[in-house]
Amino acid sequence: MSSGKMEGPSAPAVRRDPYEVLSVTRESSDQEIKSAYRKLALKYHPDKNTSNPEASELFKEVAYSYSILSDPEKRRQYDTAGFEALENENMDMEIDLSNLGTVNTMFAALFSKLGVPIKTTIAANVLEEALNGTVTVRPLPLGTSSNGKVEKQCAHFFSITINDHQAQAGVVIRVISASQSKFKLLYFEQEPNGGYGLALQEDSEKTGKATSAGMYFLHFQVYRMDSTVNALAMAKDPEAAFFKRLEGLQPCEVSELKPGTHIFAVYGDNFFKPATYTIEAMCAKSYEDTTGRLKEVEAKILAKRNDLRQFEIEYRKALARFQEVTNKYNQEKQSVDELLKQRDTIHSSFTTVRTMINSSGVTGSSSKIPNDDSRLDSPAEDGSFDGKDKSNKKKWFNLNLNRSDKKG
Incomplete structure (x- = not known):
């Protein structure tokens, strides 16, 4: 349920004991808690108390308390260590589409299309009409189906009557939308005043190329999958998403139906358009093998x-x-790389290479050590050649000059 705010209702400033808020005890069953919540939610719903601002705050408190006690894990945590054990900022709440403005509804639709699961509540007028018994109910015999198109935030009601044999075998109610419409499947219990009180609801889930929802009254515990649990876990810690994938498995509150007439409804949960659907009512006797596998x-x-x-x-x-x-x-790799670098630096320091500057000022190097032979060809400081080389040069020039004289 929700306070009608897109950001989702937060915990009340002063938090009271959820059991006290809902007027139940710690020994109360899930069904007793659900019944208490349903009555208080209808009593304080903002749509019914537009001139009473206190009712809106009470509605938030009721919704917040129910969000704790309706979740087995959160209830266990609260019973063990109180509010401190709960991650309040991650507690997902439902949004009342009938109480949203156009802009917020568009944002909600966008997030839904992006795959972000958004829980929505049922419009207060639908629940109130059901509670007053003023809804139109169409019969749906077992073994048959019915097609329909329900407007957004409206509901189509169906009555299913079963005998002792069918009740003992088990009953399955399924709704499928080939157009992938978003809807809720609702189950109502008969109230003393002749009206119908909401007892169960299942949100549609995408299965292949369609959306579907089902209720299975088969005399053993059947579970429903709350996809928002895994989505929240993934947002918080992607690595934990796999481990939390099955945490969304929640036990259905009702596992069998008694002989008599029971009321179901298909609620249009689309943001902007009607929901098209096919509702089927089946006796599990014809599906014994399937029931066993389930x-x-x-x-x-x-x-x-x-x-x-x-x-x-x-x-x-x-x-x-x-x-x-x-x-x-x-760390070890970095250490080894550094040691090898130091080793290479030390190795490179063992060398005969010396850097010299030649007469033109260009730096060069040579690995050869100057010897006597090289000195023989080296000029003196005054540019002349000395020693043996000087006499050889002189004889060479004289020889050439003598030859030129003879020819002359």
């Missing part, structure tokens, strides 16, 4: 959820160890 798979999923909780602990430890050795690896 029971088996549900048990396996629960076991797997427990396994994942244990495996997450092992994974976290291994991940921490991996990070530790990875850091050490990088």
